[in-house]
Every structure is written in structure tokens, then in C-alpha cells.
Amino acid sequence: MILSMFMAPEKAAPAAQKAAETAQAAQAVADPTLHKQGAGAVWETVSPWAELPQASTFAEGVDLLYMFIVALSVFFFVLIMGVQGYFMWKYHRKSDDQKTSSITHNGKIEFLWSAVPAVLLVVIFVWGEVDFLKQSVSPPDAVQVRVTGRQWFWTVEYPDYPGVQLTSSVDENAVTLVVPKGKPVQLTLTSEDVIHDFYIPAFRVKRDVVPGRYTTFWFEATQVGEFNLYCAEYCGDQHSAMIGKVKVLDPEHYAAYLIEAGKLEQEEGESMAAYGQRIYGKRGCNACHSLDGSPKIGPSWKGLWNKQETTDKGSVTIDDNYIKESVLEPNAQIVVGFEGVKMPSYKGQLDDKQISAVVEFIKTLK
Amino acid sequence: MADKESKHEAGHAREPSYLVAQKGLKSWLLTIDHKRLGMMYLGATMVFFFIAGMSAIAFRTELLTPGPGEISWVLEKLGMDPTQSATTYNKLFTVHGAVMVFLVIIPSVPAALGNFLLPLMLGAKDVAFPRLNLLSFWVYTLGALFFVYTLFAGGLDTGWTFYTPYSSNFSGTAVLSATFGAFILGFSSILTGLNFMVTIHKMRAPGMTWNRMPLFCWAIYATAVIQVLATPVLAITLMLLIAEKTLNIGIFDPAMGGDPVLFQHFFWFYSHPAVYIMILPGFGIVSELIAVHSRKHIFGYKAIALSSVAIAIISFVVWGHHMFVSGQSELAGIVFSFLTFAVAVPTAIKVFSWVATLYRGSIQFNTPMLYGLMFLFTFTIGGLTGVFLGTLSVDVHLHDTYFVVAHFHYVMMGGTIIAFIGGLHHWWPKMTGRMYPEWQGRWASLFIFVGFNMTFFNQFVMGQQGMPRRYYTYVPQFQQQHVLSSIGAYILLVGFLWIAYYLLGSLRKKNAPKEPLPDNPWGGASLEWHTQTPPIEHNFHGQPRVDSDPYSFPQIDRTGQVDHH
Numbered sequence: 001m002i003l004s005m006f007m008a009p010e011k012a013a014p015a016a017q018k019a020a021e022t023a024q025a026a027q028a029v030a031d032p033t034l035h036k037q038g039a040g041a042v043w044e045t046v047s048p049w050a051e052l053p054q055a056s057t058f059a060e061g062v063d064l065l066y067m068f069i070v071a072l073s074v075f076f077f078v079l080i081m082g083v084q085g086y087f088m089w090k091y092h093r094k095s096d097d098q099k100t101s102s103i104t105h106n107g108k109i110e111f112l113w114s115a116v117p118a119v120l121l122v123v124i125f126v127w128g129e130v131d132f133l134k135q136s137v138s139p140p141d142a143v144q145v146r147v148t149g150r151q152w153f154w155t156v157e158y159p160d161y162p163g164v165q166l167t168s169s170v171d172e173n174a175v176t177l178v179v180p181k182g183k184p185v186q187l188t189l190t191s192e193d194v195i196h197d198f199y200i201p202a203f204r205v206k207r208d209v210v211p212g213r214y215t216t217f218w219f220e221a222t223q224v225g226e227f228n229l230y231c232a233e234y235c236g237d238q239h240s241a242m243i244g245k246v247k248v249l250d251p252e253h254y255a256a257y258l259i260e261a262g263k264l265e266q267e268e269g270e271s272m273a274a275y276g277q278r279i280y281g282k283r284g285c286n287a288c289h290s291l292d293g294s295p296k297i298g299p300s301w302k303g304l305w306n307k308q309e310t311t312d313k314g315s316v317t318i319d320d321n322y323i324k325e326s327v328l329e330p331n332a333q334i335v336v337g338f339e340g341v342k343m344p345s346y347k348g349q350l351d352d353k354q355i356s357a358v359v360e361f362i363k364t365l366k
Numbered sequence: 367m368a369d370k371e372s373k374h375e376a377g378h379a380r381e382p383s384y385l386v387a388q389k390g391l392k393s394w395l396l397t398i399d400h401k402r403l404g405m406m407y408l409g410a411t412m413v414f415f416f417i418a419g420m421s422a423i424a425f426r427t428e429l430l431t432p433g434p435g436e437i438s439w440v441l442e443k444l445g446m447d448p449t450q451s452a453t454t455y456n457k458l459f460t461v462h463g464a465v466m467v468f469l470v471i472i473p474s475v476p477a478a479l480g481n482f483l484l485p486l487m488l489g490a491k492d493v494a495f496p497r498l499n500l501l502s503f504w505v506y507t508l509g510a511l512f513f514v515y516t517l518f519a520g521g522l523d524t525g526w527t528f529y530t531p532y533s534s535n536f537s538g539t540a541v542l543s544a545t546f547g548a549f550i551l552g553f554s555s556i557l558t559g560l561n562f563m564v565t566i567h568k569m570r571a572p573g574m575t576w577n578r579m580p581l582f583c584w585a586i587y588a589t590a591v592i593q594v595l596a597t598p599v600l601a602i603t604l605m606l607l608i609a610e611k612t613l614n615i616g617i618f619d620p621a622m623g624g625d626p627v628l629f630q631h632f633f634w635f636y637s638h639p640a641v642y643i644m645i646l647p648g649f650g651i652v653s654e655l656i657a658v659h660s661r662k663h664i665f666g667y668k669a670i671a672l673s674s675v676a677i678a679i680i681s682f683v684v685w686g687h688h689m690f691v692s693g694q695s696e697l698a699g700i701v702f703s704f705l706t707f708a709v710a711v712p713t714a715i716k717v718f719s720w721v722a723t724l725y726r727g728s729i730q731f732n733t734p735m736l737y738g739l740m741f742l743f744t745f746t747i748g749g750l751t752g753v754f755l756g757t758l759s760v761d762v763h764l765h766d767t768y769f770v771v772a773h774f775h776y777v778m779m780g781g782t783i784i785a786f787i788g789g790l791h792h793w794w795p796k797m798t799g800r801m802y803p804e805w806q807g808r809w810a811s812l813f814i815f816v817g818f819n820m821t822f823f824n825q826f827v828m829g830q831q832g833m834p835r836r837y838y839t840y841v842p843q844f845q846q847q848h849v850l851s852s853i854g855a856y857i858l859l860v861g862f863l864w865i866a867y868y869l870l871g872s873l874r875k876k877n878a879p880k881e882p883l884p885d886n887p888w889g890g891a892s893l894e895w896h897t898q899t900p901p902i903e904h905n906f907h908g909q910p911r912v913d914s915d916p917y918s919f920p921q922i923d924r925t926g927q928v929d930h931h
Contacts, residue, residue, distance in 0.1 A: 052830070052831050052832060058759075061759070062759050062760060062762070062763055065757065065759060065760055066754065066760050066763075066830070069753055069754050069757065069760065073750040073751070073753070076746075076750065077746055077747065077750060080717065080718070080721060080742070080746055081742075081743060081746070083721055084721050084724065084739070084742055084743075087721065087724035087725055087727070087729070088724065088729060088731075088739065091660070091724060091725070091726060091727050091728065091729050092729050092730075092731065093661075093728045093729055093730045094728075097921065098661075098728040098921065099728075099921055099922070099923035099927065099928050100660070100661050100662045100726055100727050100728050100919070100921050100922050100923065100928060101662065101725065101726030101727070101922070101923065101928045102663065102922050102923060102924050102926070102928070103662075103663075103665065103725065103726065104663045104664075104665060104666075104667065105665060105666050105667070105668070105669070106665075106722075109722070110666055110669055110715070110718075110719075113714070113715065113718045114711060114714075114715055117710070117711060117714045118711050121707040121710055121711065121753070122707070124707070124753060124757055125703055125704055125707045125756075125757070127757075127759075128703065128756075128757035128758040128759045128760060128761075129700050129703060129704075129758050129759075130759075131758070131759035132690075132696070132699065132700075132758035132759040132762065133696060135759065135762065136696050151536075193531070193536065194529075194531050194532040194535075194536050195529055195530075195531070195532070195626055195627075197691065197766060199766070199832070199834065201763070201831070201832025202832075204759075204762065204763040205762065205763075206691050206762050206763065206765060206766070207691050207693070208627075208691050208692045208693050210620075210626060210627060210692075210693055211531060211620045211626060212620020212621065212624075212625070212626070213620065213625075213693065215693040228832065228841065230832070230834045231834070232765070232766040232767070232834045232835075233529070233766060234456075234525050234529070234532070234835075234836040235532060236456070236523075236532060236536060236537070237452045237453050237456065237523075238452060239456075239836060239837065239838070240452075240834075240836075240837035240838045240839045240840065241839065243841070295449055340538055
């Protein structure tokens with residue numbers, strides 16, 4: 001198909017994949033923090049010549065208009081270059097005193113080659129405008145999602161599912177956004193710092209994420225699967241690391257997934273350290289703090305407990321008090337070397353019990 | 367006109383050219399000769415072209431692999447902090463863009479070629495305000511110094527577009543010196559534009575009506591109008607950014623009730639017309655190349671002339687097409703999209719007219735013509751891909767992806783730079799009194815053509831597949847295409863170095879021609895070809911008079927025999 005020449009793929013979705021997806025969805029309900037962990041990026045490498053999935057109701061229309069413009073462009077390009085090539089061949093200079101034509105203009109031709117493109121351009125314009133307007137009026141029953149962009153990760157929350165908070169992290173292959181298939185989803189986005197942009201190529205949607213105001217767009221996903229999500233407005237050092245995964249689930253699994261994802265209480269028989277590790281994965285700590293010593297946006301947690309550190313306010317020992325302060329008032333004492341980073345506060349988002357669990361988890365990271 | 371003028375000039379003994387008429391460094395640094403100023407601009411813009419080009423080579427090397435690596439390796443070898451590699455990458459693409467836009471493409475054709483050619487083509491002794499012209503050059507130099515300082519004071523990592531709040535409140539780089547440098551450079555552009563407008567209005571030779579002016583002059587005129595009207599808005603915008611950073615006035619800061627998107631409106635109000643400042647002079651060059659080297663009157667003179675003016679006017683009302691997903695209203699998007707399509711029509715008319723000029727011509731495939739023909743290929747692709755981006759629903763997908771990067775490189779590099787190189791070769795004998803080696807010119811052009819398309823064509827595909835721009839790392843699926851793009855960049859580098867090598871080589875003493883070059887090596891019919899090569903200091907021995915248009919080549923058959931089947 002012509003499309004395959006121009007588009008690249010993320011995941012092929014044949015029957016086997018569907019089976020795996022159902023199994024994974026079932027498993028996801030049981031353990032919503034199922035991630036692939038690892039130092040290297042776990043984004044699948046697929047052939048550059050496979051197709052970008054048409055995974056939303058907008059995608060086919062956008063692709064069709066795109067291909068229409070491609071077709072017209074190819075037609076006119078071949079025409080113009082063909083004529084040019086022909087003239088180059090036929091009218092190359094054969095002798096130095098060769099005579100040339102005195103033609104300087106032709107009203108009929110000039111009118112035609114102005115009017116025909118003008119008409120075609122109007123057609124393209126109208127088509128693009130109509131499709132664009134469809135994208136801006138969200139259906140009234142859309143699932144509501146709130147997205148916050150920060151340097152350099154996304155936080156996604158669901159007003160209908162309190163306590164659910166999904167984040168992005170390039171290393172963790174974290175699921176950033178979960179949506180049900182076949183239902184409209186409206187995103188309301190804002191930024192805590194600079195302008196970002198929320199871009200899901202498979203859905204053909206994109207919107208800037210601006211500090212101090214809200215932008216909004218909607219879509220309806222048509223395929224179960226996982227799709228890449230990118231920040232598409234340059235936002236500083238780690239702009240290219242601000243990528244995430246969008247997971248589309250069948251509506252039956254979607255609700256269960258989010259309810260599981262929202263639960264953040266210490267389970268029966270679970271140690272505080274294990275609880276703290278789950279909090280690490282589900283409250284966005286993993287976006288900026290590594291566990292293996294490798295430098296990320298913030299200091300690594302490996303070997304952090306009882307470490308002597310130099311901060312911008314003097315020397316400090318990393319203990320319960322310092323960690324709690326860093327969680328609630330992160331910019332009170334910043335470790336030297338991280339002065340430029342503005343860690344967001346977790347005041348109101350983590351209670352004392354959860355902070356203690358995080359401390360216990362950190363203690364295990366020698 | 368052609369014969370009359372050459373006899374007029376041929377009747378004079380050879381006089382010292384403008385290059386040697388006055389001697390000493392001071393005679394260059396304080397020159398008011400438009401030709402000397404043009405050559406100085408040429409030298410300066412080419413130095414910055416090299417700097418910005420090497421920045422690109424550096425970050426294209428980083429992009430050979432999806433993860434970090436190349437830049438951190440270099441930083442380590444230089445004894446610098448390898449964890450700064452992402453920031454270094456961001457500085458490299460910012461410097462590439464900012465230097466290319468402000469120090470190379472905006473000045474190059476108008477200030478270098480325009481300065482040299484405009485008075486000659488009009489039959490004038492110099493521009494309307496020669497001292498103002500000198501001031502323009504030194505203002506350019508001052509602005510350039512601020513940019514050079516920026517490179518040494520920590521660089522710049524905001525992107526050439528300086529979007530707030532990143533540039534105003536978050537970047538730790540030398541934003542102030544860079545914005546102040548761009549602010550100063552703007553005045554050079556404004557003064558040059560003003561000078562050219564007045565020159566064209568008041569200093570055309572007797573008999574040269576507007577419709578007997580070379581199309582290069584029409585292009586310079588339209589460009590000058592934009593320079594004068596749009597650049598002050600850039601100046602104000604940059605002043606506001608400086609005030610935001612230094613005085614915290616809060617105009618772009620949401621915490622103080624300001625609006626970061628306002629910056630985008632202000633910025634693009636200038637920067638969109640600016641891209642037409644970049645391309646219109648290139649259009650002017652192409653008209654000259656195609657006509658002269660096919661010895662045929664340009665087809666559709668009036669249409670080409672007036673379309674330049676139309677483009678200049680419409681260019682002021684399309685800026686919002688850079689902001690379709692910024693959160694601006696849908697109505698604004700619709701209006702801007704419609705007007706963006708409107709500007710495509712005059713542009714298409716030019717391309718068709720240039721191709722039509724070749725019809726029944728006598729085409730010589732020398733280096734300038736090869737670049738002129740190459741322009742038609744690459745600019746057509748650039749222009750057509752603009753249609754995708756002006757289309758609202760499609761732009762939502764393509765905005766801020768490599769598709770945009772490919773589009774603007776096709777029009778700015780495939781357009782302006784290729785036209786510029788063509789013009790450089792075409793007027794090289796006239797400007798320097800030297801001839802470049804023709805076979806090297808043709809072969810180097812092949813490197814440029816192949817390298818350019820290899821670098822940028824597959825970026826359209828990448829962008830459509832969702833590869834965002836300004837990315838230091840990327841998902842592995844795009845690696846093959848990035849490698850292809852980087853190889854193309856290396857081929858381009860070879861091509862450009864080759865051109866520099868033989869052009870500079872032609873200036874060496876040992877390569878001086880044994881006989882002075884003829885006034886008119888190509889058989890052109892505009893006035894610059896009917897004076898000495900290189901010209902004398904005051905251009906012509908006496909005021910030229912004009913009684914026909916600048917495309918009246920002697921080979922044009924007015925008896926109708928050529929058109930008679």
C-alpha cells in the first residue's frame with residue numbers, strides 16, 4: 001500500500017499480538033505496575049518502512065488528506081520537472097549564434113497556471129479546516145484526563161479515578177496515559193514550567209502544553225495497544241527524554257486497570273521498603289531518580305542513606321529529616337550540582353506513612 | 367541597449383578596478399563604495415556560514431546513534447564534563463539556526479550580492495546613501511561580535527526561536543548577549559532595506575522605467591519593503607525579552623499575569639516575513655540566471671515582478687501558521703491557514719514562469735545555470751511541502767517534527783543558498799575579475815545536489831512517522847534514516863569545501879587571468895555586463911541611458927522564424 005512507503009510503525013497488531021494483549025491486560029489488572037525495567041531503552045525497534053498505526057478516529061482522515069496532497073505534489077512535481085527536463089534536453093545550446101524565441105508571455109497559459117493551483121489549494125484548505133474543527137470540539141461524554149507537563153516528565157491524572165497518577169520515564173518504559181478503546185477522551189493540559197507539547201503520532205494529535213493556562217484536545221482510540229508519546233516543543237536539556245507510552249485497553253479492562261493503579265496503600269504482609277518501592281514507581285520518583293547510581297535529572301538513590309552531602313546551604317547528612325524535607329520542600333536545601341533543577345513538591349500527595357516507606361526503601365539501596 | 371552600452375564602455379581605456387583604485391586597509395574599512403561593502407559582507411557571511419555549517423556537522427554526527435555518545439566522547443577528550451552532552455547538543459542546533467538565520471541568510475543575498483549589483487544594474491554610481499551603507503556594515507559587524515561573544519560566554523540553548531518562558535526564565539546560557547546581538551543586526555537590515563528602496567525609486571538610469579528594471583532589482587525592492595517594515599517588530603520583541611530577563615517585567619511570565627504565547631505572536635510576526643527576506647532575493651537571482659544562460663527573455667516579467675510584491679504583502683499576515691497547536695483560537699488558525707495558501711499562488715507562478723523561460727531558448731549548462739536549474743528542483747519540493755504544513759489538520763500531526771525541518775531546509779538551503787551559490791558563480795568574474803574553473807564548478811554542484819537531497823529528503827518521511835525535532839536522543843526505529851541524513855551532510859560538507867577551495871583559489875596571484883576578463887563573459891543584457899570587469903570605482907564612465915529592457919539578448923529572433931514551426 002502506498003502508505004507503507006511513507007509511514008513507519010510502532011507495533012504490528014496481528015492476531016498473536018491480540019492474544020498477547022489480552023493476556024497482558026489481564027496481567028495488568030493483577031499488577032498495574034508491570035514495567036520493563038532496565039538501563040537501556042526498551043522501545044521496540046521496528047522497521048522504518050512499516051506503517052504508522054492509524055490508532056484514532058482522526059488518523060484515517062488525516063492520512064487520506066496527507067496522501068491527497070502527496071498525490072497532487074507528485075503530479076505537479078513530475079509535470080514541472082518533466083517539462084523542465086524536456087526543455088533542457090531539447091533546447092540545449094547547439095551553436096553559439098543559435099536563435100531563441102521572442103515569446104515573453106502568454107495570457108491564457110498564465111491565467112490557467114494561476115487559477116488551477118488556486119482552486120486546488122482552496123480544496124485542500126477547506127478539507128484541512130473541516131477535519132481540524134472536528135478535532136477541536138470534544139464530545140460531551142468524553143472521559144476526562146488531566147495532564148501536567150514538567151521538565152522533564154509527564155504526570156497524568158484522572159478526575160474520575162482519584163489517587164491515580166501515571167508518569168513518564170524513558171528508562172522505565174512507564175505507561176503514561178491509559179485510555180479506553182472506542183470512547184472519546186478529552187485531555188486538559190498545563191505546564192508547571194516551560195512550554196511543552198503532547199504528541200501521539202499514532203493518533204495524529206498534538207497540542208502545546210503552556211504554563212499558566214490550559215489547552216485541550218480530544219481523541220478516540222481505535223486500536224488496543226501501546227503507542228509512543230513525545231514532547232514536541234523544545235523545553236531544555238532533557239526534551240528528548242520526555243517520552244512516554246500510551247496504553248489503549250478494552251473498556252472492561254480500562255476501569256480495572258486504573259482502579260488498581262490508583263491504589264497506593266501498604267498491602268497486608270508487605271514490608272515498608274516494598275511499599276516504598278511501589279511508591280517510587282507510581283508517584284513519578286522514577287522519572288528523575290535512578291536506583292543504580294547512574295545520574296539522571298536528580299541524584300541517584302543508590303547509597304543515599306546516611307550519605308554526607310554538600311548542599312547549597314552547607315553540609316548535610318541524608319537522613320529521615322532531609323528526605324522528608326526534600327519531598328515536601330524540595331528546594332530548601334539542594335545538593336550541589338543540581339541547583340538548576342526545580343523538583344516539584346509532593347505536599348498533599350504523599351502522607352507521612354508513604355514518606356517513611358520511601359525512606360525505608362532508600363535504606364535498602366546500598 | 368546591449369550593443370550601445372558595450373560600445374560606450376568599450377571605447378574607454380581600461381582603468382583600475384574598484385578593488386585596487388584605493389589602497390590600504392583604511393580604504394576598505396571606511397569605504398563608501400557599494401562594491402567593496404558587498405565583498406566585505408560576502409566574506410563575513412561566508413565565515414559565519416562555515417561556523418553554522420560545522421555546528422550542524424557536529425550534531426548530525428551525534429545523531430548517528432539513537433542514544434547519547436558522540437558528543438560526550440568529544441567532551442571527555444577535551445577534558446570537559448561529559449554529562450553536559452545534552453546541553454551541548456542543544457547549543458549546537460541553536461547556534462546553527464541562529465547564526466544561519468541572522469548572520470548568513472538574511473544578510474547574504476541582499477547585503478552581499480545586492481549591494482554589489484543593485485547600483486550597477488540600475489546604471490547608478492552608488493546607492494542612495496553610501497555612508498549609511500557603511501554604517502549598515504559596521505552595525506552588522508557589531509551584532510556579529512555579540513554573537514561571537516555568546517559562543518564564548520556559554521553558548522545559547524534556547525533554539526533560534528527563543529520561546530518563553532524557557533528563554534526568559536529557565537535557560538542558563540548567554541541569552542542576553544545573543545538577543546542583543548540579534549537586536550543590533552536588525553538595524554543593519556533595516557538601514558540596508560531603506561537604502562535599497564530609495565536607490566530603486568530615485569536612481570534608475572534615464573529610460574529605465576520600473577518595467578525595464580532587472581527582476582533581481584524587483585526582488586531586492588520587495589525584500590527591502592519587508593526589511594523596513596518587519597524588522598522593527600523583531601527589535602521590540604527582543605527588547606521585551608531582554609526586559610523580561612533583566613527587569614522581570616512579567617509580560618511573558620504567567621506567574622505575573624503575562625502570556626508566554628504572546629512572545630510567539632510577536633516573534634513570528636517578524637520571523638515569517640523574515641523567511642521571505644531570505645527567499646525573495648534568491649528568486650531574483652534565479653530570474654537572472656535562467657534568462658541569461660538560456661539567452662531568452664524571461665517569461666512573464668510582469669507576473670514575476672508583481673508576485674514578489676504580492677508575496678511581500680501577504681507575508682505579513684500568515685505568521686500564525688507557526689502556531690496552529692499553540693493554543694491559539696481555531697478561528698485564528700483558519701484565517702492564517704487560508705492566507706498561507708494565498709501566498710503559495712504567486713510563488714507557483716514564478717516557478718512556472720522560469721520553466722517557461724527555457725522554452726525555445728539556447729541553454730548552456732554552465733555552473734550558474736546548473737544551480738539555477740537545481741533551484742527549480744529543490745525549491746519546488748520545498749514549496750510543495752509547505753502546502754502540507756499550511757493544512758490545519760495535517761499540520762497538527764507534522765508540526766515540530768522533522769517534516770518541518772526538511773521543508774525549511776528545502777526552501778532556505780535548497781532555495782536561497784543554492785540560488786546564492788549560482789549567483790556567486792554567475793557574478794564572480796564581474797566581482798573579482800577572476801574566473802572559477804568550470805569543470806570543478808560543475809562537479810562540485812553534483813556533490814551539493816546529491817548531498818543536499820540525501821540529507822533532507824528522507825526527513826520528510828521521518829517527520830511523518832512521528833520523529834520530533836530538536837531531539838538529542840531518539841527511538842531506535844529512526845536510526846537508519848538519521849544515518850542516511852548524516853552521510854548526506856558529510857557529502858554536502860565536501861561539496862562546500864570544494865567550492866570554497868576553487869573560488870578562493872581563483873583569487874590567488876598565480877591564477878590571475880593573462881588577459882583581463884571581458885566585460886560580458888555570459889552575454890547578459892543588463893547594465894552590469896556593460897561596464898568593465900571588475901567595474902571601475904564609480905561604475906560607469908558616464909550616465910548610461912536605457913531604451914530597452916534587460917533581457918533583450920541579441921540571439922532573440924524577432925522575425926518570428928524561431929517560433930514558426
